[in-house]
Amino acid sequence: MEDLDYKKLGMKCGLEIHVQLSTKNKLFCSCLSRLVKEDNDRLLRIQRRLRTVAGELGEIDTAAIHESEKGKTFEYVSYPEESCLVELDEEIIHDVSPAALSAALQIARLLNCEIPDEIHFMRKLVIDGSNISGFQRTAIVGMNGFIDTDFGRVRIANVSLEEDSAQIVSRLGNKDVYGLDRLGMPLVEIGTEADIHSPEQARQAAEKIGGLLKLTGKVHSHLGAIRQDLNVSISGGARSEIKGVQSLSLIPKVIEEEVKRQLALVLAGKNVHKDVRRALPDGSTEFLRPLPGAARLYPETDHVPVAVTEEMLTEAKKTMKKATAEELSERCKISLELARQIINENKAVLFESLSENYDPSIVANILTSYLKEMKSEKIAVEKLTEERLKEFFSALNGRQPAKETMLRMLRELAMTALPAEKIASSIETLPDSDIRKIVEKIIKSNKDAIEKYNAANIIMGLVMKEVKGKAQGNKVMKIIQEEIKKTS
Ligand SMILES: [Zn+2]
Known part of the structure; x- marks a missing residue:
């Protein structure tokens, strides 16, 4: 694979991240905000067609023309508890859900945004049929924010609260069938400026934003709950919007492929069109429709503007801080004190990311106390980038050496350029038979104490002292329990 010089090519990339909020109800009605897993007999099917009309300025959107030319029929499946007349566009929307609005404001705050007064x-x-009404409701709840990556700051252009579209069930001939369960579920959209200049920076920015979203504890985290779109362009090319990049790891590949595609057109002296494209699993993309113009937005006249009060802002700030430490502690099974410390030291996103691959309580200890200890030894801990630590934990592969061994390895990781794999493989692991011998010996020599107190924990402490990090805690515990059973 040839190496692309993204800087020289003038590559610019912006992200659009969509996340479902985990509120009980939908955004503009009290239907349950959840996806229906099975079909049932009580569902209602209705058919609709869509026609294009001119916007306020008398212009018809190019993307709308493109879709209407297909002449499709749409069928919608309605569910008893998950959709009502609001989803069917037969009833005026109700007031916006306060829970969804509050969560959206929290997210805007976490992304350092300014909050509008109204x-x-x-x-x-x-116009693809995924909204019965032919439009999606959206409101800006934050602007001019930012997040920092290792490659520089990425500005957040806006954070919006939106209603999710209906989910496609089937496409048969000229008929598209959509389920109404997803329509109207509250969604937050985060759009960055095109401040991203490399595929890796894009991945990192998406990961940081995703981490912050999870921290609120108010978003769904199942696969597909966070969807990423990429806007990519190069000098002489044009902005293309790539929809539906499902995983973080696919982001760099999709950018690389899109840059190559545009570069080939530019080199051949051809025009690059402003397209909406769909990401495919191999990182390539396919044409979906032309990029919609500015003519596609107009005011929602069925809902009055909502004034953002001081109270709402304080509430968003307060509940966020409280929810964050408690939620982090509960979800990752670490003490509340550690969770607070991580949040105060601004390491929450890093912690979340690292603990996906490793025991969260050890990651938490490393980030809060081990690194401090190393810093006091004048070790350049900033060398321990997220990437390097990630490699290290994944190379440890679940093994949990004792603190001293761990510190020794982390020092090596910071001071040398050795591959993490090599450093991790330097820990010896005792065979089970050796651990068992040590356990038997300790049980024998501490018989009296063990009978009186909580035996397993006492033995555990003594054994771990003796094996000095050459065995995994959970394995030792298992052997201890087996041996205790034998003696009793
Ligand atoms: Zn409803």
């Missing part, structure tokens, strides 16, 4: 809902033209 929230105005707008209608955004959506």
Whole structure:
């Protein structure tokens, strides 16, 4: 694979991240905000067709023309508890869900955004049938924020609260069938400026934003709950919007492929069109439709603007801080004190990311106390980048050496350029038979104490002292329990 010089090519990339909020109800009605897993007999099917009309300025959107030319029929499946007349566009929307609005404001705050004085809902033209009404409601809840990556700051252009679209069930001939369960579920959209200049920076920015979202404890985290779109362009090319990049690891590949695609067109002297494209699992993309113009937004007249009060802002700030430490502690099974420390030291995103591959309580200890200890030894801990630590934990592969061994390895990781794999493989692991011998010996020599107290824990402490990090805690515990059973 040839190496692309993204800087020289003038590559610019912006992210659009969509996340479902985990509120009980939908955004504009009290239907349950959840996906229906099985079909049942009580569902209602209705058919609709969509026609294009001119926007406020008398212009018809190019993307709308493109879709309407297909002449499709749409069928919608309605569910008893998950959709009502609001989803069917037969009833005026109700007031916006306070829980969803509050969560959206929290997210805007976490992304360092300015919050507008009033929230105005707008209608955004959506013409592929995924919205019965032909538009999606959206409101800006934050602007001009930022997040920092290792490669520089990425500005957040805006954070919006939106309603999710209906989910496609089947496409048969000229008929598309959509389920109404997802329509109207509260969604937050985060759009960055095109401040991203390398595939790796894009991945990192998406990962940081995703981490912050999870921290609120108010978003769904199942696969597909966070969806990423990429806007990519190079000098002489044009902005293309790539929809539906499902995983973080696919982001760099999709950017690389898109840059190559645009570069080939530019080199051949051809025009690059502003497209909406769909990401495919191998990182390549396919054409979906032309990029919609500015004519697709107009005001939502069925909902009055919502004034953002001081109270709402304080509430967003307060509940966020409280929820964050408690939620982090509960979800990752670490003490509340450690969770607070991590949040105060601004390491929450790093912690979340690292503990995906390793015992969260050890990761928490490393980030809060081990690194401090190393810093006091004048070791350049900043060399321990997220990437390097990630490699290290994944190379440890679940093994849990004792603190001293861990510190020795982390020092090596910071001071040398040795591959993490090599450093991790330097820990010896005792065979089970050796551990068992040590356990038997300790049980024998501490018989009296063991009978009186909580035996397993006492033996555990003594054994771990003796094996000095050459065995995994959970394995030792298992052997201890087996041996205790034998003696009793
Ligand atoms: Zn409803």
